[in-house]
Amino acid sequence: MPTNLTKSSGILAILAAMFVVSCGGGGDEETAPPIGSIIGVWQMHETLGTVSAPGCVRPLIDYIVYVAQNGNLVVAQTGFDTTSPFDPTIGSNGAQFTGTINGSTLAIQGVNPDGAGTMSTASVSTVAATCNSLTGTQTFSSTATSCSGTIQFTGGRTVGSACTGTLAATAVPESTTPHNTAVTAQPITRPAEVSGTITSGMANDDWYSFILAQNTAVTILLNGPAAPQNIDLFLRDDGDTTTLASSTSASSREAVANTLGVGTYRIRITSSAVGTANYTLLIQ
Numbered sequence: 001m002p003t004n005l006t007k008s009s010g011i012l013a014i015l016a017a018m019f020v021v022s023c024g025g026g027g028d029e030e031t032a033p034p035i036g037s038i039i040g041v042w043q044m045h046e047t048l049g050t051v052s053a054p055g056c057v058r059p060l061i062d063y064i065v066y067v068a069q070n071g072n073l074v075v076a077q078t079g080f081d082t083t084s085p086f087d088p089t090i091g092s093n094g095a096q097f098t099g100t101i102n103g104s105t106l107a108i109q110g111v112n113p114d115g116a117g118t119m120s121t122a123s124v125s126t127v128a129a130t131c132n133s134l135t136g137t138q139t140f141s142s143t144a145t146s147c148s149g150t151i152q153f154t155g156g157r158t159v160g161s162a163c164t165g166t167l168a169a170t171a172v173p174e175s176t177t178p179h180n181t182a183v184t185a186q187p188i189t190r191p192a193e194v195s196g197t198i199t200s201g202m203a204n205d206d207w208y209s210f211i212l213a214q215n216t217a218v219t220i221l222l223n224g225p226a227a228p229q230n231i232d233l234f235l236r237d238d239g240d241t242t243t244l245a246s247s248t249s250a251s252s253r254e255a256v257a258n259t260l261g262v263g264t265y266r267i268r269i270t271s272s273a274v275g276t277a278n279y280t281l282l283i284q
Contacts, residue, residue: 031072032103036131037167039069039284040160040219041079041088041257048152056147058140064158066092066255068221068282070169070193072100075282076108077221077255080247088159091233091247092255096223101127106134117144125155131163132156159257160217169193169282174206182240185209185266190218194281198231198271206269209238210283217259220245220267224252224279230272231279238264252277 046060064079064086077092099108109122120143125136134155141148172188174196179186185207188194198206212218224231233254235245244265247254252271271277 036163037165
């Protein structure tokens with residue numbers, strides 16, 4: 001699946017359109033409701049691999065994945081932290097994957113940078129009845145090394161729990177009123193998918209705020225244009241005194257997660273892109 005998605009629409013909206021087309025027209029394949037919410041952060045553990053040639057051995061690793069969901073549609077980003085125990089507040093490395101969850105079957109795929117080339121991956125896994133664990137297989141192919149193969153993996157949920165949760169992210173337009181400071185942050189009711197535009201420079205930062213009435217696991221994903229554009233994401237406390245999570249990869253795809261208490265929280269988006277960049281912000 002291409003990594004440079006259309007800039008003027010939200011990623012879940014794009015997936016929804018693709019999903020309707022692929023499942024329409026009287027096809028034989030039926031779509032089952034998702035087993036439930038898998039939103040949050042997952043720690044993945046690779047257990048067994050096969051490769052196309054001896055020189056293509058790929059080390060088995062552990063890593064984390066941030067997951068957002070809207071009904072059957074799923075978008076995921078891998079974490080920047082490479083050392084267990086993984087910290088979901090450190091953010092995404094910019095790699096992104098999209099797909100669907102059909103009943104308990106989760107299928108996601110992506111094409112992401114790999115040295116001088118790209119790495120194409122496709123993963124199919126089965127989510128357990130608790131929505132807190134999964135098992136699956138990934139196929140991969142690299143244009144940089146001409147290597148391909150498969151990986152067996154398991155996953156456990158570390159932020160978020162159980163199958164309950166609101167899956168429909170409400171589409172929210174960016175306010176035309178200035179919201180470039182913590183004090184003027186645009187209020188958002190989660191779960192939401194915000195469509196915004198940002199120009200480089202501190203005076204052009206975008207701020208959003210949301211309120212939690214109870215302790216809640218919160219996952220935030222940002223999707224922007226392809227490199228060399230760069231957008232960064234910060235989760236702050238209400239007084240704008242403490243950074244609770246940040247994602248500052250060299251790309252415009254960022255993600256953070258944290259379990260937060262009752263209170264008001266603020267999201268800051270900054271850009272070092274040249275000119276103006278469009279983005280989608282998922283707050284779940």
